[in-house]
Amino acid sequence: AQTVTQSQPEMSVQEAETVTLSCTYDTSESDYYLFWYKQPPSRQMILVIRQEAYKQQNATENRFSVNFQKAAKSFSLKISDSQLGDAAMYFCASGPGSQGGSEKLVFGKGTKLTVNP
Amino acid sequence: KAGVTQTPRYLIKTRGQQVTLSCSPISGHRSVSWYQQTPGQGLQFLFEYFSETQRNKGNFPGRFSGRQFSNSRSEMNVSTLELGDSALYLCASSTRRGTEAFFGQGTRLTVV
Numbered sequence: 070a071q072t073v074t075q076s077q078p079e080m081s082v083q084e085a086e087t088v089t090l091s092c093t094y095d096t097s098e099s100d101y102y103l104f105w106y107k108q109p110p111s112r113q114m115i116l117v118i119r120q121e122a123y124k125q126q127n128a129t130e131n132r133f134s135v136n137f138q139k140a141a142k143s144f145s146l147k148i149s150d151s152q153l154g155d156a157a158m159y160f161c162a163s164g165p166g167s168q169g170g171s172e173k174l175v176f177g178k179g180t181k182l183t184v185n186p
Numbered sequence: 187k188a189g190v191t192q193t194p195r196y197l198i199k200t201r202g203q204q205v206t207l208s209c210s211p212i213s214g215h216r217s218v219s220w221y222q223q224t225p226g227q228g229l230q231f232l233f234e235y236f237s238e239t240q241r242n243k244g245n246f247p248g249r250f251s252g253r254q255f256s257n258s259r260s261e262m263n264v265s266t267l268e269l270g271d272s273a274l275y276l277c278a279s280s281t282r283r284g285t286e287a288f289f290g291q292g293t294r295l296t297v298v
Binding site: 113114174175177 | 221282288
């Protein structure tokens with residue numbers, strides 16, 4: 070069974086500073102993807118960044134980047150130059166790769182990020 | 187391009203009743219997944235439909251069911267509602283595995 074663990078229920082960061090959210094996962098799949106989703110108070114889940122497990126290069130999307138350590142099964146999210154709009158719940162998730170049986174995402178419990186002005 | 191649309195946004199039901207939630211995926215997306223989100227259990231996978239076939243099912247009782255129509259729209263049904271079914275129900279659509287799953291804004295179900 071797949072599991073995703075986020076050990077930080079809450080984090081806070083000063084505006085313009087950098088923060089790192091932690092995530093570890095466990096999967097028996099050889100082909101899988103990892104995701105970070107953001108859920109603001111509006112409840113809409115928004116994809117922040119996506120990493121293919123077969124790629125060694127860490128994914129980046131503007132101010133968001135990941136540190137993917139496959140052997141350690143670790144997938145942390147770094148937010149640089151934090152903005153007030155980054156305040157939200159952040160969920161780490163794993164899902165099957167293109168050869169998987171179905172589109173099922175397994176989510177961590179989430180980390181609530183507060184951005185202080 | 188319209189996003190994933192879930193209706194209704196809010197729902198209040200009484201224990202023992204049944205409820206049907208609807209999800210219209212993004213045009214061209216054939217996979218629709220449903221998730222239940224609660225403060226205690228977090229986000230849990232309910233089921234996934236692809237081309238009108240249930241491809242995977244989570245660990246939920248048989249009171250939870252779903253279906254998908256030929257236009258990819260999906261419905262989920264919960265019968266004999268219990269207080270513990272109160273949750274945010276999220277629907278997501280995607281084109282294929284490994285790509286971004288686009289989520290709707292959810293249906294907030296309250297069972298009283």
